Amino acid sequence: MAEIGDRPAGEGIPDGERWANGMRVRREVLSDEHVDRSIANTNDLTADFQDFITRVAWGDVWQRPGIDRRMRSVAVISSLIAHGHHEELAMHLRAALRNGLTVDEVKEVILQSAIYSGVPAANTAYRIATEVYGPF
Incomplete structure (x- = not known):
């Protein structure tokens, strides 16, 4: 209890x-x-x-209290990629930087998502990340 x-x-x-x-x-x-x-x-x-x-x-x-904002951002970004919620993804890619992630870490999260959510989903996520951050 x-x-x-x-x-x-x-x-x-x-x-x-x-x-x-x-x-x-x-x-x-x-x-x-x-x-x-x-x-x-x-x-x-x-x-x-x-x-x-x-x-x-x-x-x-x-x-x-279970996880910090950095980890929450990773979870949110991964989920948004998997479900194709592109408008929310752009918003949370910006939020990820405020939560302490670096662009390089986001790049790795997107690459990881290619394995579990599919290459097309990751491809779209990289396009959106490039629109948000500029070229990596």
Whole structure:
């Protein structure tokens, strides 16, 4: 049985505090510019989703103690490559640098993904990385 200190991030924390913590981490990882643009584009259709990702993804999962932000970036980049989420991939390639990865490390993550996600997926990821970082 888990001890109170071992609770997952966000458990027992009021939603308003989870949202504030999530917004702080979201801004640190994705940049103020990106988050401000997302918030400015929020409408009646997307408001609940914006609240959800801020509280749950950024307020809970991204703050769990098990792995650091560098490792989370590797996991996210790998998953986005595997699933072909190209717009999100570009955003998280930029975030990876803020989380302490180097361009050379990202290059290796993409190469590793070629084995498990396929050469076409890695090829597309290299194209997107080149658009984000410029030529390697």
